[in-house]
Amino acid sequence: MTQSKRIGLVGLSAGGSSWASRSHLSYLNSNPNYTITALQNSSKESAEAAAKAWNLPNVSTYGDPESLARDPNVxxxxxxVNVPQHYKLTKPAIEAGKDIFVEWPLAKNxxxxxxxxxxxxxxxxxxxxGLQARYNPSVIKAREIVKSGKLGRILQTTMFGHxxxxxxxxxxSYEYTLPVENGANLLTVPFAHAVDGLAYVLGELESVSATLGNLRPELSVIDGDGKELRKAKKTAHDVVSVTGTLVEGGGVVEITYMGGISxxxxxxxxxxxGTEGSLLxxxxxxxxxxxxxxxxxxxxxxxxxKKVEDVQVEKPGEPDKGDHSFNVGKAWDAWAENxxxxxxxxxAVLRHxxxxxxxRSAEKGTKEKYL
Incomplete structure (x- = not known):
């Protein structure tokens, strides 16, 4: 029997609001391929509190990435954790020769x-x-249908999201997303996850032409009761519009993402x-x-x-109840199975x-290549 891989998890807070607790913890605790053996947070005390809160009594706890990287049981x-911290927390792990998982975006630039x-x-x-949109069962099914040829030659695709x-x-807790230089914003997170799913289904874009808008440059920071605490400046963009053509077949691509909820x-x-059919x-x-x-x-x-078919797909857990471990778990499955x-x-560098x-395209008004 293959020995389980020992995980040093960075960013598991004692409360239930961290992405680590909502997406990784339940999967890693239930899969025999993995064992959480260490936690690292901003302080050793914070890591100890998380270990106690999540009933992980046998884990080592650390307050800095270098100590975690030296742990022989990881x-x-x-x-x-939040994107601006990725680089400083990831580099020591790689230097120590540890295998490494990092949430998307890999880094802030x-x-x-x-x-x-x-x-x-x-x-x-x-x-x-962590670009796990491609593990969404619906995205996988869309890829299967496109690859089967049922749609014929792909002519055009439109993607729109909030x-x-x-x-x-x-x-x-989301103020860190307001400065564009922090690399965690509408473009780099929801848009990039979605466009990675698009590329998984249809292939990469030959080039991109983009328009970006920061149409709400000041937001209200509110507490849990909805009371305004202060105003905050925003340099990140709240509208992203990209057009291009597919490398495979030249189909036309239109993608627009907006902030907020529809x-x-x-x-x-x-x-x-496509020439023979469509997917929605x-x-x-x-x-x-x-x-x-x-x-x-x-x-x-x-x-x-014309015939319309509701395609049956596996449901990804119960995300509306805060459990986001399904697609993340599929990514960990892929790791275990090589x-x-x-x-x-x-x-990740390609998507960056x-x-x-x-x-560049939005700044210069030019068509830009990235491949």
Whole structure:
């Protein structure tokens, strides 16, 4: 029997609101391929509190990444914290020769991501990044249908979504997303997760042409009761619009993401049109397809011969109740199985290059390549 891999988890808070507790903990605790053997937070005391709160009595606890990286009872370090901290928490793990998982985005900018990827190559460590939209059962089903040829040649695709971030009000815990240089915003998180799913189904874009808008440059920071605490400036963009053509077949691509939640209940809509048929994927709730369920419709033929089929897909857990472990768990499954579907640092750098190309295109008004 293969020995389970020992996980050093970074970012598990004592409360239930951290992404680590909502997406990784239940999966890692229930899968025999993995064992959590260490926790690291901003302080040793914080890590100890998390170990107690989540009934992890036998784990080692640390307050700094270097100490965790030196732990001989850790095989894989999983970094699940806010994006601006990714680089400083990831680099010591790679330097120590540990295999490494990091949430998406890999880093707050392309330069940091490329440095981490190069270092991982030099050290020969195994890497994974949390671009788990491609593990959404609906996205997998869409890929299967496209690859089967049922739609014929892909002519065009339109994707539209609301990314929750940047409604007129924001809690203090999300203030770090307001400066564009922090690399955690509408473009880099919900849009990038969704476009990675699009690329998984249809392939990469030959180039991108982008328009970005920061139309709400000041937001209200509110407490849990909705009371305004202060005003905060925002330099990150709240509207992202990208067009391009597919490398495979030249089909035209249109993608738009907005902040907040849709007033018309259209939080995510993705239409794929081919010569023989179309696919329609829609959100059951929110526009984060890496987290939430999508419905799938297959439409074949035209006019009176048109047939519409509701495609049955596996439901990804109970995300509306705060459990986001389904798609994340599929990513960990791929790691355990040494699957070709592991999304590694090389792929993360490619997606960072795409994001960088979108910024350049919007700034210069030019068509930009990223491949």
């Amino acid at each position: 095989d894989i370090i999983a970094v699940s 392309l330069a940091e991501a490329e440095e981490l990827y190069k270092l991982a190559q030099e050290k020969g460590v195994k890497t994974m990044v 990314g929750l971030l940047y409604s007129p009000q924001i809690p203090p 007033r018309t209940d259209r939080n995510f809509y993705w239409e794929i049109n 994927l829609e959100a059951v709730t929110f526009g984060h397809i890496q987290m939430y369920e999508l419905t799938v419709k297959l439409i074949l033929g035209d006019g009176e011969a 699957s070709e579907d592991i999304v590694d640092f090389k792929h 290059k795409m994001v960088d190309a979108i910024y």
